[in-house]
Amino acid sequence: MTTSDPSAVWPQTLVGGGVLLTGLALAFGAIGISSEAGYGGVGPNFLPWVVSIGLTICGLLIIWEARSGGFRELDPPSGATQAYWPGFVWVSAGLLLNAALITAIGFILSCTLCYLLAVQGLRRAGGQTAVNAPRTWVTDFLVGLAISAPVFWMFTKFLAINLPGLTSTGWI
Template identity: 60%
Template sequence: MRAVIKVRQQTALALGVLLIALGLASGAWVIPSEAGYAGVGPDFLPWVVSVALLLCGGFLLWEARTGGFRDLEVDEDEPAPYWLGFVWMSAGLLVNGALITTIGFIFSCTLCFVLASRGVRMSQGQPAGGARSWLLDAVVGLLISAPVYWMFTKFLAISLPGLTQSGWL
């Protein structure tokens, strides 16, 4: 019975990787392909990642369906994954992707940092903290994302979504 559950879990993992690969490929499909600097277009890297994930997902599915992941060391005493931390970090990434064109790069990346920091802090057994912790994470997130935005937009002339038309937010 336990082996059947493991095969199902491994198959679900492989199918998840394949779904992510297909999702990335569908996003890469709509990116314009005209060649830019160095002869590659903006769709090149998303296609590389999509194909790599598709290959990995296919290999994982083959492994799961032909006897399970081989040479997988299973330690029964190992603690279970901390899913709440995973949820906080995933929420940060999803909120960033959903809001980047609405509130701009700086604030969406700051929000991503705040949520991911909370997830990491909780997964390490540290207290999640109160308002001071949220504020400190927001300040650190701003101190990271604002210079990155300015470097890309002002020095590299790469367009990122901003909050205003001035190019500084």
């Protein structure tokens, strides 16, 4: 597709406006965060300011692109014409169980479970045939563990941010 559909200009503009407002709201929130420099020379408000500036710039660029003719060279939409609700249920279950179980089974296991269920939902939505194979479940579990464990250790050991663990040692 070489030109944008004129009926898509307003939705594209609204998306840009939403991104812009999110960036501005984050900047407004960052005003109230202390700027005292900590370890490494930056204060706790550094990252919120970086993200808010990035979102604000992206929002402005999206609005400019939408208002100057819309997004060009868009591929036609792919995927099904209707939502795949079973996949939505799998992903939602992963997120809700993560929130419900994080203090009971710890960050690593709850995030691994979230990843496992979300990937299963996405696999099913994509029409993959081997979703019920034990090897797929084990692989997804191990990948989720390989992602969540280093994140947990980085936050708890290097950044000194307390996340719920399974044991009091701080390693699991």
